[in-house]
Amino acid sequence: MRQRKPAPHGRLSIASRFVEQQEPSNKHLGQDFAVQTDLLQSDSSENLKGFIKTRGCLTPDVPFVFWWSGDIYSLIEDEPSRHLFEFEGFNIGRMKRVDGGWRLLTRELAVYKDPKTHEILEHWKNPLTDELCEVVHVLNDPVNQEFLLRGPRGSFKAPIVRNGSDIFWHAEIFLKYPSPLKREMFPQGIQNDEYQSAELFQFYTKEEDLKRADCPYSPSQFSWVRIGQWLPFMKMGDRPGRLLYHCRGKRLERGYEDLSPQIRTFVERYHPQYMDAPTNYSTPNETSWTYFKKLLSRRGFPRADGTRAHESSNELLSSSATSTNSVKDNRKMFTLEELNEYDGSDPNKPIYISIRGIVFDVTKGRRHYRKGETYHSLVGREASRVFLTGDLNSVSKENMDLNNLTDKQRIDLEHWVEYFTQEYPQVGYLMNWQSPESGRRRERRRQEHNHP
Numbered sequence: 001m002r003q004r005k006p007a008p009h010g011r012l013s014i015a016s017r018f019v020e021q022q023e024p025s026n027k028h029l030g031q032d033f034a035v036q037t038d039l040l041q042s043d044s045s046e047n048l049k050g051f052i053k054t055r056g057c058l059t060p061d062v063p064f065v066f067w068w069s070g071d072i073y074s075l076i077e078d079e080p081s082r083h084l085f086e087f088e089g090f091n092i093g094r095m096k097r098v099d100g101g102w103r104l105l106t107r108e109l110a111v112y113k114d115p116k117t118h119e120i121l122e123h124w125k126n127p128l129t130d131e132l133c134e135v136v137h138v139l140n141d142p143v144n145q146e147f148l149l150r151g152p153r154g155s156f157k158a159p160i161v162r163n164g165s166d167i168f169w170h171a172e173i174f175l176k177y178p179s180p181l182k183r184e185m186f187p188q189g190i191q192n193d194e195y196q197s198a199e200l201f202q203f204y205t206k207e208e209d210l211k212r213a214d215c216p217y218s219p220s221q222f223s224w225v226r227i228g229q230w231l232p233f234m235k236m237g238d239r240p241g242r243l244l245y246h247c248r249g250k251r252l253e254r255g256y257e258d259l260s261p262q263i264r265t266f267v268e269r270y271h272p273q274y275m276d277a278p279t280n281y282s283t284p285n286e287t288s289w290t291y292f293k294k295l296l297s298r299r300g301f302p303r304a305d306g307t308r309a310h311e312s313s314n315e316l317l318s319s320s321a322t323s324t325n326s327v328k329d330n331r332k333m334f335t336l337e338e339l340n341e342y343d344g345s346d347p348n349k350p351i352y353i354s355i356r357g358i359v360f361d362v363t364k365g366r367r368h369y370r371k372g373e374t375y376h377s378l379v380g381r382e383a384s385r386v387f388l389t390g391d392l393n394s395v396s397k398e399n400m401d402l403n404n405l406t407d408k409q410r411i412d413l414e415h416w417v418e419y420f421t422q423e424y425p426q427v428g429y430l431m432n433w434q435s436p437e438s439g440r441r442r443e444r445r446r447q448e449h450n451h452p
Contacts, residue, residue: 031058031059031216032213033053033058033212033213033214033215033216034210034211034212034213035049035050035053035210035211037050037167037207037210037211040160040167041160044149044150044155044156044157045149047156047157047158047160048101048102048147048149048156048158050167050210051147051156051158051169052095052102052147053210053216053217053218054167054169054203054210054217054218054220055104055169055203055220056093056094056095056102056104056217057095057216057217058095058216058217059095059216059217060094060095060096060097061094061095061096062094062095062216063092063093063094063256063276063277064092064093064094064217064251064252064255064277065090065091065092065093065251065252065255065256065258065259066090066091066093066222066249066250066251066252067088067089067090067249067250067252067258067259068087068088068089068090068110068222068224068247068248068249069086069087069088069247069249070086070087070088070224070245070246070247070248071083071085071086071087071115071245071246071247072084072085072086072087072112072243072244072245072246073243073244073246074128074241074242074243074244075227075241075242075243075244076128076240076241076242077240077241079241081244082127082128083115084115084127084243085112085113085114085115085121085124086112086113086114086115086118087110087111087112087113087245087247088110088111088113088260088263089108089109089110089111089263090108090109090110090249090252090256090259090263090274091106091107091108091143092106092107092108092255092256092274092275092276092277093105093106093107093277093278094277094278094279096281098146098148100148100149100150101146101147101148101149101151101156102146102147103144103145103146103147103281104145104146104147105142105144105277105278105279105280105281106143106144106145106277106278107140107141107142107143107273107274107277107278108138108140108141108143109137109138109139109140109267109271109274110137110138111137111138111263111266112124112135112137120137120262120266121135122134122135122408122411123135126234126235126236128234128236128239129235129236131235133233133234133235134233134411135233136231136233136288136291136292136295138288138291139271139274139286139291139418140285140286140287140288140291141273141274141278141286141422142278142281142282142283142285142286143285143286144278144281144282144283144285158171159171162207165206165207165208166204166206166207167204167205167206167207167210168202168203168204169202169203169204169205170200170201170202170203171199171200171201171202172198172199172200172201173198173199173200173201174197174198174199175195175196175197175198175199176194176195176196177194177195178193178194179192179193179194179195179289180195180287180290180293181232181289181290181292181293181296183238185293185296186232186296187237187238188235188237189230189231189232189233189234189235189237189292190232190237190238191230191236191237191238191239192229192238195229195289196228196229197226197227197228197229198225198226198227198228199224199225199226200224200225200226201222201223201224202222202223202224203220203221203222204220204221204222204223205218205219205220205221206218206219217251219250219251219253220250220251221248221249221250221251222248222249222250223247223248223249224245224247224248224249225244225245225246225247226243226244226245227242227243227244227245228242228243228245229242229243230242230243231243232288232289232292233292256275256276269412269415270412270415270416270419271415271418271419272419273419273422273423295418298417332359332427332428332429333428333429333430333431334352334354334359334428334430334431335431335432336381336382336430336431336432339352339354339359339380339381339382339430340380340381341380342379342380343371343376343379343380343381344366344369344370344371344373344376344379344380345371345380347370350363350427351363351365351366351369351370351379351380352379352380352427353369353378353379353380353381353383353420354381354382354383354384354430355382355383355384355387355413355416355417355420356384356402356413356416356417357382357429357430358417358420358426358429358430359426359427359428359429359430360420360421360424360425360426360427361424361425361426361427362379362420362424364424365424382430384402384413384416385402387412387413387416388405388409388412388413
């Protein structure tokens with residue numbers, strides 16, 4: 001198992017909480033991974049074996065990473081195309097053997113970057129509308145597929161093109177289905193109640209690599225083109241036009257470690273679960289549209305008057321609730337004193353932590369949070385401030401005042417809530433806690449009252 005460097009004393013290092021990647025098992029060392037390339041177009045079994053060796057790995061449970069980089073342009077009739085974003089991301093996955101084939105378990109993360117400065121964007125001024133938009137990056141988990149030798153549509157056969165010793169696998173995918181995010185939910189950002197796009201993939205590898213008997217994967221490169229709708233965060237409404245994505249990438253020989261420092265820093269600070277591949281197969285898959293819908297559901301759907309409908313439960317409950325009867329989902333309301341009892345000191349009790357007033361059960365991470373461990377000081381309390389500063393020495397006093405956060409800090413805090421929501425169960429809410437949004441609303445009302 002690889003060992004990770006310990007975190008600097010007194011600073012928060014989320015990377016150390018991560019599941020380490022598995023090394024290939026010795027039981028596969030004698031396996032023949034050679035693909036009979038002369039049978040790729042005629043034999044479904046060899047076709048599937050060659051495809052998995054190119055796109056994944058013939059040794060189950062060994063993580064792999066495919067990285068890509070490219071650009072996104074606007075396509076509007078009678079208007080010049082604009083270079084809107086640089087786009088960089090990766091897909092991290094592993095293969096699982098199932099009866100009659102394979103399952104591909106992956107999650108993928110991608111960021112939108114400024115085409116001139118190459119910086120990861122937090123806010124973006126839309127040149128098509130002049131509106132400032134908060135950028136929502138790609139956080140799709142899971143993105144799983146199943147490849148069966150004999151499936152509902154017949155025998156497996158991934159199309160290929162050969163040119164000498166070069167082999168190209170290609171797929172043209174045309175999607176059209178009811179959008180999970182309807183215009184009535186978010187008219188500012190949804191173009192149509194039906195989602196439609198074209199995805200064009202091409203994976204390239206060498207015949208000699210497929211023929212190798214001693215290696216379970218083939219070094220490969222790929223290209224990807226998409227023509228799709230405006231992204232919800234762009235707030236283009238139902239304006240006509242499309243986005244054109246043009247990307248290229250490859251399998252990274254050392255996996256996650258070969259990603260750029262910029263991407264790794266972003267992942268380890270905000271979304272550390274993307275450092276490793278999923279271990280369990282699940283459905284349905286996440287898309288940018290389903291993720292954005294979840295984000296809006298938590299934050300509240302915008303109203304015309306600037307307020308939000310369906311405010312997140314922690315904001316609704318923070319004002320005056322004093323008992324579990326006031327919680328619609330019957331989750332517990334914790335006082336600060338009650339929360340302190342679940343700080344990992346008692347091995348017979350669960351371990352809880354509050355972030356933005358939401359109480360999570362982090363007992364499954366006990367080895368990191370129990371008494372005597374690095375992150376013990378985070379649990380049994382409201383820890384939002386610590387996650388924003390990264391300073392473990394700042395938890396000696398409870399500080400639940402988040403009214404003076406910068407825009408960047410609010411985004412950072414949202415990322416942490418997303419991470420804990422995905423990793424740990426929610427068990428309740430913290431009483432007498434006020435969110436940054438509700439604090440700003442109270443301050444605006446106070447100012448309006450004092451200055452009519």
